[in-house]
Amino acid sequence: MAELAADKFIDISGEVCPMSFVLTKLALDELEDGQVLELICQAGDPVRNISIQLKDEGHMIVSVKKEADGNFRLKIKKNG
Amino acid sequence: MGDTVTKKKKLKISVDHNLEERTIKRIEVNAEVSGKKPVGKINFAELRAGGFIKQRQKDKFTVRLKCPGGSMTLDRLKKIVEAVEQFGGGQLHLSTRQSMEILHVDYHNFGPLVEMLKESSQEVASCGPRVRVPNACGGCSYNPNGITDTQKMAETVNEKFFGMRTNHKFKMSFSGCPHDCIHAASADLGLIGAVWPVWEEASCTGCTICASACTEGAIESHPETGKPVFDADKCLYCDDCVRACPTSSWTAGKSGHNLRVGGHHGRHPVNSTIAARFLSDEEAEAAIGATIAWYQKAGEGKGRIRLGNLLMQEGQMESYLEALTEAIGPEKLAEDIQRPHKITIRR
Numbered sequence: 001m002a003e004l005a006a007d008k009f010i011d012i013s014g015e016v017c018p019m020s021f022v023l024t025k026l027a028l029d030e031l032e033d034g035q036v037l038e039l040i041c042q043a044g045d046p047v048r049n050i051s052i053q054l055k056d057e058g059h060m061i062v063s064v065k066k067e068a069d070g071n072f073r074l075k076i077k078k079n080g
Numbered sequence: 081m082g083d084t085v086t087k088k089k090k091l092k093i094s095v096d097h098n099l100e101e102r103t104i105k106r107i108e109v110n111a112e113v114s115g116k117k118p119v120g121k122i123n124f125a126e127l128r129a130g131g132f133i134k135q136r137q138k139d140k141f142t143v144r145l146k147c148p149g150g151s152m153t154l155d156r157l158k159k160i161v162e163a164v165e166q167f168g169g170g171q172l173h174l175s176t177r178q179s180m181e182i183l184h185v186d187y188h189n190f191g192p193l194v195e196m197l198k199e200s201s202q203e204v205a206s207c208g209p210r211v212r213v214p215n216a217c218g219g220c221s222y223n224p225n226g227i228t229d230t231q232k233m234a235e236t237v238n239e240k241f242f243g244m245r246t247n248h249k250f251k252m253s254f255s256g257c258p259h260d261c262i263h264a265a266s267a268d269l270g271l272i273g274a275v276w277p278v279w280e281e282a283s284c285t286g287c288t289i290c291a292s293a294c295t296e297g298a299i300e301s302h303p304e305t306g307k308p309v310f311d312a313d314k315c316l317y318c319d320d321c322v323r324a325c326p327t328s329s330w331t332a333g334k335s336g337h338n339l340r341v342g343g344h345h346g347r348h349p350v351n352s353t354i355a356a357r358f359l360s361d362e363e364a365e366a367a368i369g370a371t372i373a374w375y376q377k378a379g380e381g382k383g384r385i386r387l388g389n390l391l392m393q394e395g396q397m398e399s400y401l402e403a404l405t406e407a408i409g410p411e412k413l414a415e416d417i418q419r420p421h422k423i424t425i426r427r
C-alpha cells in the first residue's frame with residue numbers, strides 16, 4: 001500500500017460503538033470522494049467494527065498501523 | 081382436512097394427549113351452530129392446525145397469527161388492528177416465537193375474524209403437535225452480520241411444511257450467523273449461517289485487522305510479518321475476518337447453513353447437535369423435509385415425544401443420519417456427530 005497523505009485526522013481512541021462509527025461517518029461526510037481520513041481507534045471491537053462497516057459501505061482502508069500503545073491508526077479512502 | 085385425519089390415524093398418536101386439539105373439537109361444533117357466518121365459510125382444516133389457544137377467561141381465546149421470521153407488512157398490520165378493534169380485547173401480545181397474538185377473542189367470532197384477516201392474506205398460526213411457524217433473525221437482507229437469507233428461508237419453509245402433523249411440537253429457527261440470536265441451537269431444527277474462510281497470502285499486507293476481528297482466537301498475527309496464523313478448530317464460521325479484511329485476502333471458501341437437530345427448551349431443555357455443514361438453501365429444504373418425514377415415521381406409536389428425545393434413544397441417531405444422507409448426500413454431514421444432550425437444570 002502506497003502511503004497517502006491524510007486530508008483529515010480524528011482520534012477516536014476514547015470511543016466505542018456506536019460512537020466510534022458515527023464519528024468516523026461524520027468525518028467522512030466532510031471529505032470528497034477519493035480523499036483520505038486518518039483515524040486512531042482502539043483495538044478489539046472498535047477496529048473490528050469500523051473495518052467491517054466501512055468496507056460494507058464502499059470505503060477503502062488503505063493503510064493500517066498498530067501503535068505502540070496497542071491502538072490502530074487507519075487511513076480510509078472515501079468511496080475508494 | 082381428509083389428509084390430516086389420515087395422517088393422525090397412521091401416526092397412532094393418542095388424541096387425548098393434546099389439550100389444544102380437544103378444545104378445537106369443541107369449537108368446531110359451536111362455530112357451526114352459532115358462528116356469525118353461514119356454515120361452510122370457516123375453513124376447519126385451518127382451525128385444526130391450531131393457533132386458537134384457550135385463555136383463563138370464559139369463552140375467550142388467544143388467536144396466534146402467522147408471522148414467519150417475525151416479519152409483518154403494513155397491510156397485514158392495519159388489518160390486524162382492525163380485527164383487534166372488532167373482535168379482540170384491545171390488546172396484542174408478541175409471542176416468544178415472533179407471532180402476533182390477538183387476545184380475548186370470543187370463540188363465536190373465529191369465523192368472521194379469520195375472514196377479515198384473510199382480506200390482507202394474514203393467516204392464523206398453529207399450536208399443538210405439528211410443524212410451527214419458523215423463527216428467523218433479520219439475516220443477510222438487512223443485518224450486517226447475516227450470512228444466509230433467513231427471512232426468505234422462513235417464508236418458503238413455512239409454505240412447504242407448516243402445520244404438518246408430528247408427534248410433538250416441531251419448531252424451526254433460522255439464524256443468519258453464529259451469534260444465533262434466534263436460539264436455533266435450542267430448536268427442534270435449526271439452521272445457522274456459516275462461512276468457511278480461506279486466506280490468500282499474495283494480497284495480504286499483514287495489517288493484523290483479521291486477528292482483531294476474530295473474537296474466537298482462531299486468528300493470531302505472526303509476530304514479525306503480521307500475517308494470520310489460522311487455527312481451524314477454533315473457527316466458528318462467522319465471516320468476520322472476511323468482512324473486515326481491507327485487501328480481501330480472506331474470502332468465503334464455503335458458505336451456507338449449518339444444520340442443528342434435536343434441541344428444545346422447556347421443562348427438560350435439550351441442546352441440539354450439528355448434523356451437517358454449509359448446506360445450500362435447496363439442501364437445507366431437503367434436509368428439513370427428510371427430518372420431518374423421519375420424525376413422523378420413527379415416532380410412530382411413540383406418542384408425545386420431541387425430536388431430540390427420540391434421537392437420544394438407542395439406534396435412532398444412526399437411523400436419522402441415514403435418512404438425512406439420502407436427502408443431501410454424505411459430503412456435507414458434520415464430522416463426529418453427537419446425540420442431542422440434556423442441559424442440566426437445578427430444581
